[in-house]
Amino acid sequence: GAPTVKIFGEEIAVRCKRRAIGGYSAHADQPKLLEWVRHMRDSLRSAFIIQGEAEASDALAQKIRDELAVKAIIPKAGEAYDII
Incomplete structure (x- = not known):
């Protein structure tokens, strides 16, 4: 991803990581997750x-x-979270 994002005209350093796991089920693969x-x-x-x-x-x-x-958070559509 981008090293910075612009928020309200200010460049902010991105300090988070996103991980996506494909092919897992929240139910069947729960122990692995x-x-x-x-x-x-x-x-x-x-x-x-x-x-x-x-x-x-x-x-x-x-x-x-x-x-x-x-x-652990299950976000709803349209919700915003402060991850800083």
Whole structure:
């Protein structure tokens, strides 16, 4: 991605990373996804769950919160988040 973004006319350094995982199911592959998050949890502020059926996504987000103590968010369309 871009090293900076312009917000209200000001250049802001991008200090986040986006990771996309293809081919996983929030339900069937939940143990693998939890293990993936577990390896990164010390450097994570939040995990955004943006794919999958609502029930499976809710369950995955709750396990990330409960088992890994990572803030897990399932954003709704049009919502904005401060990731700085």
